[in-house]
Amino acid sequence: MTYTRSEFPDTFLFGLSASDPGDEALTEGFDSFRFPVHWQQVLPRGRGEPDSGGLDHYKHLIDTVLRRGLRPCAILDSSTLPDAIADLGGWRNRDSANWFAHFAETVIEHIGDRLFSAGPAARSWTVGKSDHLGTDLRAHARSLHHHLLATGHAIRAMRSYGMTNLGVEFQLDEPEANTALHAYFHGEYTKDYLAKFSPNLPKNWQRDFDSIDEPIDWCALNYAHFKDLDGSLPWSSLHREDTGETPLYVVADLGSVENTENLLGDIRSDLAQGAPIKGLFAQAQEGECLGLLQTALSGGKQPAPWVAPTKALHGHWNMVADVGGTNTRLGVVTNGHLDELHKFPTGSLEDFQAALRRVRDAVGTDPQAVVAAGAGPLRDGVIQLTNASLTLSRDTLASSTGAQRTFVINDFTAAAWSVADIKAKDVAVLQGSGSPPPGTRLVVGPGTGLGVGALLYSEGHYHTVSGEGGHMGLSPRHRDEVDVFDAARRIAPECFFADSLAIEAEMFLSGTGLPILYQAVCMAGGQSDTPTLSAKDILQAAQSGADEFAVKTARMFTEHLGAITGDLAVALIPVGGVFLLGGVADKNRWLFGQEFLDAFNAGGRFDDIRGGLNLYVSEMDEFGIVGANNFCKNALAR
Known part of the structure; x- marks a missing residue:
């Protein structure tokens, strides 16, 4: 049976998937193009400054995709780690989660404004550069856990730039893929997995699920070896058991005309039963299979080409607060510079939280960090203001703003820091040098x-x-x-x-x-x-x-x-x-x-x-x- 686009929802996206598309790969009739962005190509050292050549490669690729009227869909790939990260233990090293998040930030900072969607690939088997885990249970457990943690950190880092349409791709033919999927959507490991690996997980691993379980806009299910599978694919059971109502995208290496027909039939059947499948990405340059899809796409109305929004992203910003007995001043800081200053009556805790949310909502993204200075002794990260019935705490700042890092400091800690970079123009001299010298x-x-x-x-x-x-x-x-x-x-x-x-x-x-x-x-x-x-x-x-x-x-x-x-x-x-x-x-x-x-x-x-x-x-x-x-x-x- 040959299917046509008209038999699928109007919003259903048919996409191609390839690493490096030439014009011949960007076949007519498709809506989207999925491509991996490799960690080692953007950040050869794994951290620090990006490689301009690597970024230029992806900018050119996106230019090609947009020129053909397709939606660029980036997958952050870590199947091969940068050598410097592998030398530090790869995914066995907990810091890899933060390093991967930095990679995600770098991608969004430089090309995010021209991406339709982005998300990390939640792989489950890499230890070093591309080594299988074998029987090393400790390496296995820690690598999987840190990779999941990296996925959550990356989503949060990208969202902090104002990037939307973020998701996670799961490679379902990898070992422990179902474990990773269950962990991400349920905030816990399966009983069977814990029975085998619990002693080898990192200390206090349960706390990390607050970071792993970041909200996502879609989930991609990647069947890289679909051509080797018999029968229908299990996304219906995944939908019921794990992903819930999260929009799904299927990524498949089709393999044969028969498989392609079966795949389209399975998707259509599951859509009729209410499965939230929003699109299909097929491997580009697959001969007859791709031709069959093209035939399907010719029989219906194609969605309008996507147009990249202008000025949609906001760089990392911080919120700084000077909380006095009468007034609270909230500053929006980007790249170290104060962009905006808002003044509110200090009032109650509820008033303070409302002011924090108001400034955050005006910017449109969560701040990377919040620092609040208040008059009063600091004890265990909490200040009870001397001249107001208000308690400042790191938890309050985090819950009200979504900031990743929060600090509560004494008002004269802030006052001291105000003179760190003070210049001659900012002072009246009572005694001594006209320009403050460095020193205590x-x-x-x-x-x-x-x-x-x-x-x-x-x-x-x-x-x-x-x-x-x-x-x-x-x-x-x-x-x-x-x-x-x-x-x-x-x-x-x-x-x-x-x-x-x-x-x-x-x-x-x-x-x-x-x-x-x-x-x-x-x-x-x-x-x-x-x-x-x-x-x-x-x-x-x-x-x-x-x-x-x-x-x-x-x-x-x-x-x-x-x-x-x-x-x-x-x-x-x-x-x-x-x-x-x-x-x-x-x-x-x-x-x-x-x-x-x-x-x-x-x-x-x-x-x-x-x-x-x-x-x-x-x-x-x-x-x-x-x-x-x-x-x-x-x-x-x-």
Whole structure:
């Protein structure tokens, strides 16, 4: 019996399959062309930069396919590993999963915008370059598992570029092919497989199924040796037992006219029973078999040629967040550069998650990484914000954005990273060199609270040191301040260190602390009815000289901030500079004059060392976002 296209659904795609098509292989009447993209041809070293010649080969191939009005369908092939990967253990090495994902990213980055579909071939037998597993159970189990993991990683990596129509091809005539298929679609190995291989699987292998089980848009069933099989093919049972409603494509080496007729009949019969078969790829240049298919294709309406979308893909991007007590800023970063900045009220956890999803949805793809900086101590990857009823966690970031890597950092870890690449144009010089030199750097930020952070410089690289330096002890510097500290004990007794006169530095040296300091100054000066003033009002009154208590408050603030900044500097000797940042420093530059410098440089026998340090006020906008981005770039480069 001869079948025609009209006997198949209008959307059914008839395709050709070959490695390297010339014009003679791209026979008239077909809709799609399936071709393998070889790992070793794109990345001869397995990793790193791609080979331009290999990529040019595939670009030319796609040009040929598109010129003939066909849909280019790429299969990422790893049947022969790059030598460098084989030398590192091939699929027995767990890192092979990430290396293969990098290969997938490279393909999509360079040719993905002209592909109709793409997906890895989930092979099940390779150990090294092309070695059969034989009786090595450990190599067998680990190679299969890592290959499945690589398949999931590759799908996720390609989708992160905005690539759609992604799937997986299973080579059904390979050993353990059914095991791989069952594992991918059920998130577990069969009982029979575990009975034989469980002791040889990698440690904690069960956890990997969260990565293996990536959603796909289609599944291809490859019968490379269809011509050697008798009877109908088992996709009906696979559909019922494993792949469910996932769209299926059949890839077959036809072999004979009889097999071709049987194949078309089986597909038509299963379509009538509801099987989700969407297309057939036949081996190109197969003489009579291909001629039979051409005859079938002549009897119906051919789908319109596919047109590659323009600007459909978005390169890898990261999301960076600066989460404050009042506002949350979310930045979209591509290739290390901030493209967009969105501002939201911080609100509740639900509000925060909604903001994350809103930015992700606006871009259209999941970010590769998310970094969120918040004010509060970091414990086990979680921050409970000091000034908001919000808890930041890596799990929240991952579930809300789909990011592969998530980081929660202290706000002054971000502040420290903001000065990693700071330039002369971004600072006002208080003391020392006009341009910040490389070296360990200290940041001190009097804002709503008092933040402290540092970057240690070693062998040309910066490393974060985070802590809560703003909660160090502050004690009277002069005798006339004793009464002020004693009065403060009556205002905020919980902030004092035991029965001493040492108070948490933040309770005086911040926007929150200035009103406490002002009230204590007033009480020590004999004023019982102290007005309630904001930090802004206090500093304005001090600058104008209209309020003597405000003037003394500002003087104490300046001297104590200078002294504690100098003390912190002595602890680190930050030859790369000391940087003041935050709202108070930015808006009240008059506070950082000679009195501040005198206090900073007053170090007893270390006067000269303190006086030789470079001291700046950072004038960088959005330093929290800049710092979160710098942290992200450093973390992803490891």
